[in-house]
Amino acid sequence: MASLTDENMKRFLVDKVLAPTQLVVTVPIKGLLGYRKTQSRRWRYYSMSGSKLFSPIRDPEEMFQWLELNQFLKTLRQWHETDVTMEGDIMPAKVLDVFLKLVEDAIKACNLSNEIRVAENIGPIVRLILQTSEFKVELELIPVVEVLNRWCEKAQWPRCFSRWPSREIVQCVKSFGFDLMARSSYHWQVSLDRAEYMLMEGIDEDGGCRRACYQIMRQMKEDIWCPEERPIITAEHLQSVLFWTCEKYPRAKDWCVFKKAFLRLIRKLYKCVNQQYLKHFFIKGTNMFQYVSKNDLDIVAQRLNLFLKQPELQLN
Structure with a gap:
C-alpha cells in the first residue's frame, strides 16, 4: 500500500474532484498478485486490537467474502504486517485505517487542508468533503483489490437459454475480471463494475x-x-x-x-x-x-x- 503515498495519489485528490456532485471512486491497491480460490475453512473474527471474538458473527453474505494472504501467489512484504492482517486474514477495516492515514497525509502534503477535509465516518468508509466558493463535493473513496483476467465464481452468469448479450460480448465481459472492495469490517465485497461498464459500452x-x-x-x-x-x-x-x-x-x-x-x-x-x-x-x-x-x-x-x-x- 506504500504506492498510495506517491505523486499519483496527490494528483488524484486534486484532479478527480471537479463537479458539484457525490462521487464514488475506487482506488486499486497494489502488491497482491495471482489470486486463487481457497478451500473454505472455519473463519475467525477479531477485535481491531487483535484479540479473538468468540461471540457468534454471521458468515459472509452472497456479495461478500473473506480474503487471505495465501490466496495470492505473490504478496509484498507490507501485506504481512499486523496493521492490515490478522493470522493470515486480510482485514478490510485495517486496510481502511491505513488508507485513511495515507489520504490525510496526502492532503497535508498538497496543502489542501483548507479545501478538503475528511468527513466523520459511520462504519468502514472513507469520505472526503471538498468545499469551494461555488459548490460542495462529497467523495467516497473505496480501496479495491483488482482480480484481473478471472471471472468471479459467485457470478452464475450468463443464465441458461439467455439470448442477451451475445456469446462474444459475454466472453469479453468475463475477461475483465472483478474487484474486491473494502466496504466492511471483516469481509470484502464483490464488485463487477468493469463487467457492468462493458455491458453498457456495447x-x-x-x-x-x-x-x-x-x-x-x-x-x-x-x-x-x-x-x-x-x-x-x-x-x-x-x-x-x-x-x-x-x-x-x-x-x-x-x-x-x-x-x-x-x-x-x-x-x-x-x-x-x-x-x-x-x-x-x-x-x-x-x-x-x-x-x-x-x-x-x-x-x-x-x-x-x-x-x-x-x-x-x-x-x-
Whole structure:
C-alpha cells in the first residue's frame, strides 16, 4: 500500500474532484498478485486490537467474502504486517485505517487542508468533503483489490437459454475480471463494475435506444422520483433494471420505439420497487434493496405509480 503515498495519489485528490456532485471512486491497491480460490475453512473474527471474538458473527453474505494472504501467489512484504492482517486474514477495516492515514497525509502534503477535509465516518468508509466558493463535493473513496483476467465464481452468469448479450460480448465481459472492495469490517465485497461498464459500452450495438432510455430514467429519478440528497434508488439499481429488461427483451425491434421501450423499463422498475426486491444481475440470491428502508421504497413506488398513470404529461 506504500504506492498510495506517491505523486499519483496527490494528483488524484486534486484532479478527480471537479463537479458539484457525490462521487464514488475506487482506488486499486497494489502488491497482491495471482489470486486463487481457497478451500473454505472455519473463519475467525477479531477485535481491531487483535484479540479473538468468540461471540457468534454471521458468515459472509452472497456479495461478500473473506480474503487471505495465501490466496495470492505473490504478496509484498507490507501485506504481512499486523496493521492490515490478522493470522493470515486480510482485514478490510485495517486496510481502511491505513488508507485513511495515507489520504490525510496526502492532503497535508498538497496543502489542501483548507479545501478538503475528511468527513466523520459511520462504519468502514472513507469520505472526503471538498468545499469551494461555488459548490460542495462529497467523495467516497473505496480501496479495491483488482482480480484481473478471472471471472468471479459467485457470478452464475450468463443464465441458461439467455439470448442477451451475445456469446462474444459475454466472453469479453468475463475477461475483465472483478474487484474486491473494502466496504466492511471483516469481509470484502464483490464488485463487477468493469463487467457492468462493458455491458453498457456495447448495449446499443444493434442500433436500439437502450442507453437513451437509461439516461432519461436516471435523470427523472434524480429530478422527480428520488430528489433527496441521498437517493433511495441509485444508478446501480437502475442499471440492473436495464440489464434484466434487456435479457427479457433481447431483440433489436424491442428497442426501436423510445416511448414504448422507456415505459416498459419504468414498469419493471416500479414492480421491483413495489415488491421491494431487485435481484442482482450477476449474483444469484442477492436482493439489492435488502438494506433500503421499506418506507422509503413505498414513497418511490407511489411516485412511479403516479407517473405511469399519466406518462404523456412528462414524456411529450
